[in-house]
Amino acid sequence: MSRCYTFYHYTPTMASKRAKAAAKQTAGSQYPSPFSKAPPSLEPLLPQLNPAQVYITHIDRHRAEYKKQIYVFAIVVNTTIAALLLWRLYAAIPKYFTLVETLLGYVTSETVDPTSTTRQQQLWILARRVAMFGCDYALVQFVVPWPLTFFAEQPANPVTWRWQVPFQRQEVVIRASRGWGSEELLRGKNVGDRSPYWQTRILPAIERDVMEKTGYLMMGANFDLDFGLMQDAHILVKEGKVKWDDLDRVVLVHSEGGGWLTYSFGTPGDAVEEQRKRMMAFRELLLKMGKESLFWKWQEIVEEERQKDGSVTAETQERIKVRVAEVFAQNGVDFDEAMAGVGEVGVLPAPAP
Numbered sequence: 251m252s253r254c255y256t257f258y259h260y261t262p263t264m265a266s267k268r269a270k271a272a273a274k275q276t277a278g279s280q281y282p283s284p285f286s287k288a289p290p291s292l293e294p295l296l297p298q299l300n301p302a303q304v305y306i307t308h309i310d311r312h313r314a315e316y317k318k319q320i321y322v323f324a325i326v327v328n329t330t331i332a333a334l335l336l337w338r339l340y341a342a343i344p345k346y347f348t349l350v351e352t353l354l355g356y357v358t359s360e361t362v363d364p365t366s367t368t369r370q371q372q373l374w375i376l377a378r379r380v381a382m383f384g385c386d387y388a389l390v391q392f393v394v395p396w397p398l399t400f401f402a403e404q405p406a407n408p409v410t411w412r413w414q415v416p417f418q419r420q421e422v423v424i425r426a427s428r429g430w431g432s433e434e435l436l437r438g439k440n441v442g443d444r445s446p447y448w449q450t451r452i453l454p455a456i457e458r459d460v461m462e463k464t465g466y467l468m469m470g471a472n473f474d475l476d477f478g479l480m481q482d483a484h485i486l487v488k489e490g491k492v493k494w495d496d497l498d499r500v501v502l503v504h505s506e507g508g509g510w511l512t513y514s515f516g517t518p519g520d521a522v523e524e525q526r527k528r529m530m531a532f533r534e535l536l537l538k539m540g541k542e543s544l545f546w547k548w549q550e551i552v553e554e555e556r557q558k559d560g561s562v563t564a565e566t567q568e569r570i571k572v573r574v575a576e577v578f579a580q581n582g583v584d585f586d587e588a589m590a591g592v593g594e595v596g597v598l599p600a601p602a603p
Contacts, residue, residue, distance in 0.1 A: 282442030301504035406478035423465030
C-alpha cells in the first residue's frame with residue numbers, strides 16, 4: 251500500500267486553579283473531551299497516520315457521475331494551466347539566454363546602447379524587464395505548484411488516487427490538518443473541545459455546509475486531502491480489514507501517552523454534536539446579518555477569560571456575557587435577542603466539563 255505522510259508566568263493562585271481544573275478533567279476521563287480511545291476496528295489504518303497531524307474521515311456518498319464531473323473539471327483546469335506554463339517556458343528560455351549573454355558582456359539584441367537611447371527609453375526598458383522578472387517569479391512561486399502537485403506530487407496525488415480508486419458511490423475521504431496539528435489541539439491548558447483550534451479548525455470543518463460537499467472540494471487553508479491515505483483506506487475496506495462505518499465522520503488525533511484518539515461526530519443525541527449545531531446556527535444568523543466578525547470576537551473573549559482563571563466558573567460565564575453583550579451592542583446587535591433567534595446557545599462555545 252502506498253503511504254502518504256511527511257513524517258507567562260503563573261501566579262500560585264492561577265496555577266492552583268488550573269491544576270484543580272485539570273484534576274477534574276482527569277477524574278472524569280483520562281482523555282480530553284470529547285475524544286475517546288480509538289477502537290480496535292481502526293487499528294489496521296492507524297500505522298499509516300502521521301501522529302503530528304489531525305485527521306477527519308468520512309464517506310463521500312455523492313453520485314459517481316457528479317464526482318466525475320468535478321474531477322474532469324479539475325483535470326481541464328490543471329491541464330490548461332500546465333500548457334500555458336509550458337508555452338511561457340518555451341517563449342522565455344531564449345529571452346533569458348540572451349539576457350545572460352548580455353550580462354556576460356556580449357553584444358546582443360538585448361544590449362542597451364546608452365549613447366543612442368534617451369533616459370526615458372532606458373527607464374522604460376528597465377521597467378519592462380523588472381515586470382517580466384516579477385511576473386515569471388509569481389508564476390513559478392504561486393501557479394506552477396498547482397499542476398505540479400496535481401499530476402506529480404509524491405507519494406500520491408489526485409491522478410494516482412483516481413487511478414487506484416475509480417469513481418464509485420461510496421468513497422473514503424480523509425482530510426489532514428495543514429499548518430497545525432495534534433500539538434496545538436492537545437497541548438496547553440485548553441485542550442480538546444476547549445482548545446481554540448477545536449473552535450476555529452475542527453467545528454467549521456464538520457459543519458453541515460462543508461460535509462455536504464464532495465470530497466475533492468473539501469481542500470482549504472486548514473485541511474488538505476491525503477490522497478495516499480485515501481488509497482490505503484480503500485484497500486483496507488476492499489480486503490475487509492476495515493468497515494465503511496468505521497471511517498464515517500471520525501476525527502482522529504494522536505495523544506502522547508494515550509495513543510490515537512477518536513471523536514465520532516454526527517451521532518444523534520451527542521451533546522457535543524448538538525452544541526455544534528447550535529453554534530453553527532448562531533454563526534449563520536450573524537452571517538445573514540453581515541456580522542460574522544462578531545462570532546469570532548465572541549470566541550476571542552471566551553479564550554481571554556479562560557486564560558485568566560484556567561477554568562470556567564459561574565463568575566467567568568457572567569464576565570463573558572457582559573463583555574460579549576457590550577461588543578454586540580457596539581455593533582448594533584442585541585446579544586440576547588440574537589441568541590433567542592436560534593434557541594439557547596449559551597455564552598460559551600465549548601463549556602468546561
